[in-house]
Amino acid sequence: MNHMEQEKLLKELDSSRSFAERLKACASYPLYAQAVETLQMNITRRCNLCCRHCHVNASPDRSEEMSRLDMEACLRAASRPEIKTLDITGGAPEMHPHLAWFLQEAAGMRKRLLVRSNAAILLDKKYEHFLDIYAKTAVEVVVSLPSLHRDRTERMRGADIFDRIVAALRGLNSRGYGKPDTGLVLDLVHNPVGAFLPGAQQSLEEEYKTRLRRDYGIDFNRLYCLTNCPVGRYLDFLKRSGNLEQYIGLLKDAFNSAAVESVMCRTTLSVAPDGHLFDCDFNQILDLSLSSDASAHIRDFDYEKLASREIVVRGHCYCCTAGAGSSCQGVLQK
Numbered sequence: 118m119n120h121m122e123q124e125k126l127l128k129e130l131d132s133s134r135s136f137a138e139r140l141k142a143c144a145s146y147p148l149y150a151q152a153v154e155t156l157q158m159n160i161t162r163r164c165n166l167c168c169r170h171c172h173v174n175a176s177p178d179r180s181e182e183m184s185r186l187d188m189e190a191c192l193r194a195a196s197r198p199e200i201k202t203l204d205i206t207g208g209a210p211e212m213h214p215h216l217a218w219f220l221q222e223a224a225g226m227r228k229r230l231l232v233r234s235n236a237a238i239l240l241d242k243k244y245e246h247f248l249d250i251y252a253k254t255a256v257e258v259v260v261s262l263p264s265l266h267r268d269r270t271e272r273m274r275g276a277d278i279f280d281r282i283v284a285a286l287r288g289l290n291s292r293g294y295g296k297p298d299t300g301l302v303l304d305l306v307h308n309p310v311g312a313f314l315p316g317a318q319q320s321l322e323e324e325y326k327t328r329l330r331r332d333y334g335i336d337f338n339r340l341y342c343l344t345n346c347p348v349g350r351y352l353d354f355l356k357r358s359g360n361l362e363q364y365i366g367l368l369k370d371a372f373n374s375a376a377v378e379s380v381m382c383r384t385t386l387s388v389a390p391d392g393h394l395f396d397c398d399f400n401q402i403l404d405l406s407l408s409s410d411a412s413a414h415i416r417d418f419d420y421e422k423l424a425s426r427e428i429v430v431r432g433h434c435y436c437c438t439a440g441a442g443s444s445c446q447g448v449l450q451k
């Protein structure tokens with residue numbers, strides 16, 4: 118499905134108990150940004166993997182990547198003191214030809230800097246030097262490991278991926294990542310392999326820590342639990358498997374008004390590979406442009422307008438407010 122078909126389908130599914138109505142009922146509509154504290158940069162759609170749940174439709178065949186000019190514009194925007202975090206994602210960020218340069222520049226800004234990696238790519242000869250670049254720039258590394266069960270992770274991400282992620286995590290550990298007193302942060306991401314909500318983050322983190330240490334000698338810092346968002350390839354999967362209505366119903370039933378206040382779009386701005394700005398990367402994939410009074414491209418970055426913009430919401434937003442709430446930094450309510 119292309120983004121128009123996806124948006125149409127989500128609109129239909131949002132016609133009863135719409136997300137906007139739910140926000141109205143808790144006096145949170147329209148929803149406004151509070152600040153821009155995190156700039157999340159989607160620097161490439163290219164990826165060495167082609168995961169079933171990928172909400173950005175990344176794959177080895179994609180070629181979109183952020184221009185160096187737009188990366189420079191991101192650095193200029195991030196020089197605002199209100200922006201505390203630069204969050205680099207993709208695709209596989211390592212496949213962007215200017216990632217090493219960008220990390221070096223951004224590391225000098227003394228902001229929180231993190232990169233989302235599928236880790237498996239760090240075993241590839243062409244990209245293994247990023248293990249050392251990451252350690253040198255002290256970027257926080259966030260690695261997706263959907264499940265501790267090999268078969269479940271491989272169902273989602275492809276054959277042999279579990280062992281490759283384990284080997285790459287060992288490589289990160291050997292550089293000091295996830296180890297005490299090194300300052301090198303290694304976080305993992307769990308998301309359900311199927312059409313259900315994630316379990317409790319704290320107990321899952323304990324389980325991940327115990328089992329990864331015991332079975333593979335791996336250490337890490339934090340586990341983030343993410344609710345799968347029904348967009349991109351995950352929406353296709355839900356539709357194909359006949360789980361779409363049930364999953365949307367599950368998200369709606371689990372609506373938690375207390376999570377609305379801290380949904381990530383209120384403090385995060387997402388930059389697409391072509392430099393266009395979105396409320397989050399889910400809206401990016403659905404091509405839901407920012408509200409009209411906000412600047413639309415990173416080269417026209419206007420902090421004041423963006424920090425108070427109205428957020429564009431649709432039915433997929435239920436994934437951020439279900440249960441304990443969900444964001445790229447894990448649950449919203451600990």
Ligand code: SF4
Nearest residue numbers: 164168171175208235
């Ligand atoms: S989920 Fe991540 S690793 Fe998998 S295809 Fe998408 S961007 Fe690549």
Ligand code: SF4
Nearest residue numbers: 380382397399434437
């Ligand atoms: S899907 Fe995006 S716009 Fe909607 S609530 Fe979540 S972060 Fe905000």
